[in-house]
Amino acid sequence: MPSPRPRSTAVPVVLCALAVLAARPSSSPDPGGPAEEVARLYEAAADAARQYEDGRRAAEEQRAKARRYEERLDRQRVRSAALHEDLGRLARAQYRGGGGLPLAAGMVLADDPDALMRGQRIAHRTDLAVDKAVTESRRAEERLGADQAEATAAWKALEKRNARLAELKKEIEADLRTARSRLEGRADASVTAGSGPGAARTGAPERRSGRTWVLPVESYELSASFGSGGARWAHRHTGQDFAVPVGTPVRAVGAGSVVAVSCGGPFGIQVVLRHADGYYTQYAHLASVAVDQGDRAGAGQRIGQSGSTGNSTGPHLHFEVRVTPEPGSAVDPVPWLSRRGVSV
Structure with missing residues (x-):
């Protein structure tokens, strides 16, 4: 989803991807980083909400x-x-x-x-x-x-x-809003500088869904859909946008291998997965990533946090399904997910 905000794209995507991998900690999480703080507060807020509703x-x-x-x-x-x-x-x-x-x-x-x-x-x-x-x-x-x-x-x-x-x-929730603002500022600065998000892993085990295919985010509002027209895109919108707050956990829709982790350009910070059936899924405009290129991700595993990096009008996840890892081969993700038992 393009945005009127100017974003620097001077750093090549390849160099940006290398910076992503170099910036991420190899083993221990960054306990003071905004990505870690948002992940912790997001779970705490969800847990408090569940307890309150119960x-x-x-x-x-x-x-x-x-x-x-x-x-x-x-x-x-x-x-x-x-x-x-x-x-x-x-x-x-x-x-x-x-x-x-x-x-x-x-x-x-x-x-x-x-x-x-x-x-x-x-x-x-x-x-x-x-x-x-x-x-x-x-x-x-x-x-x-x-x-x-x-x-x-x-x-x-x-x-x-x-x-x-x-x-x-x-x-x-007040602490989470503050942490989200810090995370968004760090992500914007990282993309502008071409240094990558440096996303931290949480210490807790990754939560798996137990299902073969899932939605990329759990709570959302649908915004721009596949094929939408408008001045924001050169041709047509190539994915389905899920409007979510900054820092919302973004999860792999199905098991796959990470073929790209990069930042910069219109998609900002993004992750691309390859699935066993030959399709690729893209998760764009992220604020942080939680996987490396070459990693394996299970269905429902957290691979990043939503943001508004790249050409974006506001916090959301741009989710795309492709037949190749590169742009230009997108298919409508809603019926694609529906054929796999996932309703959007």
């Missing part, structure tokens, strides 16, 4: 659980009140029916002592049943109250944790 979902689940318990507790309280009313109604009925008299006196005064006894037994069983139901209802109410209190406490604790995570996420 915590937010957990808090929503606990809040919903607390609400369900509260609704059940309200219904249980209504049942308990009804049972208490039934028990009171029974007591009042017994009193009006002579239930307050001693049983012996009631039998003397009754016209049918046997009927009186049967009535007493029925009333007693009814009284016991209602009393038992009231006791069980009270216990159920207590259990629901305890469950509701526990769910509410868990929800409140998660809300506090999420508030702390949100603050941490903001702090990391």
Whole structure:
């Protein structure tokens, strides 16, 4: 994607590629370099975002659980009140029916002592049943109250944790913006001077996708597509652009060997891979690289960080698929990826 910003292209690409390899550390990472810092902060920000989203979902689940318990507790309280009313109604009925008299006196005064006894037994069983139901209802109410209190406490604790995570996420993102600015400045200076990016490797093992083919970046917005016309290109746009912030990990779409790592020219800092099926993929406008010419890269392996080097209107990855390693043989990368099971 061309840009109105003038960029120096006076240094030959071959010399620039040699400078890339000479500038990169051979074994140990550069812990103070902006590429390393951006990679570390990018992962930290992603991890904080994942934890925040997990915590937010957990808090929503606990809040919903607390609400369900509260609704059940309200219904249980209504049942308990009804049972208490039934028990009171029974007591009042017994009193009006002579239930307050001693049983012996009631039998003397009754016209049918046997009927009186049967009535007493029925009333007693009814009284016991209602009393038992009231006791069980009270216990159920207590259990629901305890469950509701526990769910509410868990929800409140998660809300506090999420508030702390949100603050941490903001702090990391602020640090990441600063580090991205430093990385972009270093990349621009490197390309202008023809000294190459000098990208650092991280100490952590490379993350592989477990799939044969993947997207070159994980989160993006599509910008210029293959074949687009405009004043920015001499003819037509030869790749698919993925708009991403500076420092976004750029990954090999499939297993392949690194045939070119270079800087300078309209593509800025770039990596070209050759795949087993004979196709080549190009990753351009990078801010840093994480591979050397001759390296093997697996599908999903980080090979660099996105940037805005070369003729670029803003931070993005220019991704191109070719039938040769050189420009001029590009094919549309979207259907090419689609035939390999990757949707853009």
